[in-house]
Amino acid sequence: MVMEVEEQDRKTSSFNTAFNALNILLGVSTLSTPYALMSGGWLSMTLLFVLAIATFYTGLLIQRCMDSDPNIRTYPDIGHNAFGRKGRLVISLVLNLELYLVATGFLILAGDNLHNMFPNFKLIAIGGRPTFILLVALLLMPTVWIDNMSTLSYLSATGIIALILIFGSLLWSGIFDGIGFHHRGQLIHARGLPSSLGLYALCFSGHAVFPTLYTSMKNRRHFSLVLRICFSVCVMTCGAIAIIGYLMFGSELQSEITLNLPRDKLGSKVATYTAIINSVSKYALVLKPIVDIIETRFQSLGGRRRRRCYSILVGSTTIVALTIPFYGSLMSLVGASTVVAISILFPCLCYLKISGTYRKLCFESLIIVFTVLMGLLVLVIGTYASLAQIIQHLLHHTTT
Numbered sequence: 428m429v430m431e432v433e434e435q436d437r438k439t440s441s442f443n444t445a446f447n448a449l450n451i452l453l454g455v456s457t458l459s460t461p462y463a464l465m466s467g468g469w470l471s472m473t474l475l476f477v478l479a480i481a482t483f484y485t486g487l488l489i490q491r492c493m494d495s496d497p498n499i500r501t502y503p504d505i506g507h508n509a510f511g512r513k514g515r516l517v518i519s520l521v522l523n524l525e526l527y528l529v530a531t532g533f534l535i536l537a538g539d540n541l542h543n544m545f546p547n548f549k550l551i552a553i554g555g556r557p558t559f560i561l562l563v564a565l566l567l568m569p570t571v572w573i574d575n576m577s578t579l580s581y582l583s584a585t586g587i588i589a590l591i592l593i594f595g596s597l598l599w600s601g602i603f604d605g606i607g608f609h610h611r612g613q614l615i616h617a618r619g620l621p622s623s624l625g626l627y628a629l630c631f632s633g634h635a636v637f638p639t640l641y642t643s644m645k646n647r648r649h650f651s652l653v654l655r656i657c658f659s660v661c662v663m664t665c666g667a668i669a670i671i672g673y674l675m676f677g678s679e680l681q682s683e684i685t686l687n688l689p690r691d692k693l694g695s696k697v698a699t700y701t702a703i704i705n706s707v708s709k710y711a712l713v714l715k716p717i718v719d720i721i722e723t724r725f726q727s728l729g730g731r732r733r734r735r736c737y738s739i740l741v742g743s744t745t746i747v748a749l750t751i752p753f754y755g756s757l758m759s760l761v762g763a764s765t766v767v768a769i770s771i772l773f774p775c776l777c778y779l780k781i782s783g784t785y786r787k788l789c790f791e792s793l794i795i796v797f798t799v800l801m802g803l804l805v806l807v808i809g810t811y812a813s814l815a816q817i818i819q820h821l822l823h824h825t826t827t
Contacts, residue, residue, distance in 0.1 A: 503522070
């Protein structure tokens with residue numbers, strides 16, 4: 428009885444759960460929503476709402492999967508309960524791939540913004556963006572060695588505060604720094620819609636931690652309400668930043684809106700440095716699950732050798748960031764492939780198997796099948812377009 432009371436005391440309130448969920452959902456992906464809107468045109472905003480509805484629904488499906496078995500604690504557990512060891516393995520691989528690519532994106536984002544602020548900085552013979560990517564990676568190396576999860580959480584629990592600062596800085600730049608909101612934009616840009624899909628999907632990439640948030644709640648009956656609040660706030664915030672950014676810069680928008688802001692203005696500096704600090708502070712936490720796998724697999728190795736493995740992990744993300752330094756295209760690829768799989772496809776497929784809904788024809792099964800087909804369409808079109816964009820960028824870089 429005492430243990431149950433102590434465990435209940437460690438549970439989080441609905442408010443804290445909503446705060447944690449928003450901190451995850453409102454990440455640096457919001458910086459690319461103006462670019463997503465520019466790529467697809469004003470009508471592409473409907474994709475943001477469609478993806479929000481779909482991912483909100485799959486969040487509820489995750490809750491139902493959790494309720495089916497009290498032993499389910501994590502997302503891979505859901506995969507194991509539905510499809511056995513293969514289900515756990517596939518979900519774990521996709522989850523870790525997403526985390527790896529997102530961490531790589533953090534390096535690119537930091538490098539882009541630092542280079543934008545200090546365009547003439549050089550280190551020995553190396554100059555430009557690669558210099559800052561290397562420096563950021565070296566500075567972040569020790570943070571990956573940190574074993575204390577609470578320390579990493581304190582480093583990264585800045586998402587909402589950072590977003591408020593960036594949002595306020597954008598408004599300040601538009602109103603007081605002479606930029607204004609004069610661009611009309613384009614109604615629709617069909618060729619850019621696939622890129623928009625991936626970047627919009629990236630705004631709803633919190634499903635991997637929903638099981639953890641759900642099990643940590645004092646009152647789990649409020650989880651659906653928490654999801655409604657979080658997804659509503661996320662859609663309004665991402666939509667507002669996208670609209671403001673598009674009105675400010677129109678077709679001149681870059682993959683991160685902070686790159687469009689004038690370097691000499693205070694509001695621009697606040698937004699840029701906040702984006703850098705926010706991305707850098709989350710790097711180690713994002714890689715933590717992969718670090719834990721290394722820790723488990725190589726327990727027999729000494730501390731120095733394990734740290735060497737961690738350093739290789741950081742080095743590999745640095746190499747990818749230097750090889751594919753295209754933040755918008757890489758994040759669009761992540762959104763269209765891994766995020767769609769984790770946030771749309773896997774919850775639907777796992778719920779169909781666990782609940783047995785696939786055996787009967789009903790309204791719910793039709794909705795789930797429709798959601799799966801939509802997810803597959805986004806995955807195929809978005810992934811193909813993002814890969815084609817990356818290859819095109821690489822070919823352009825090799826010829827210049």
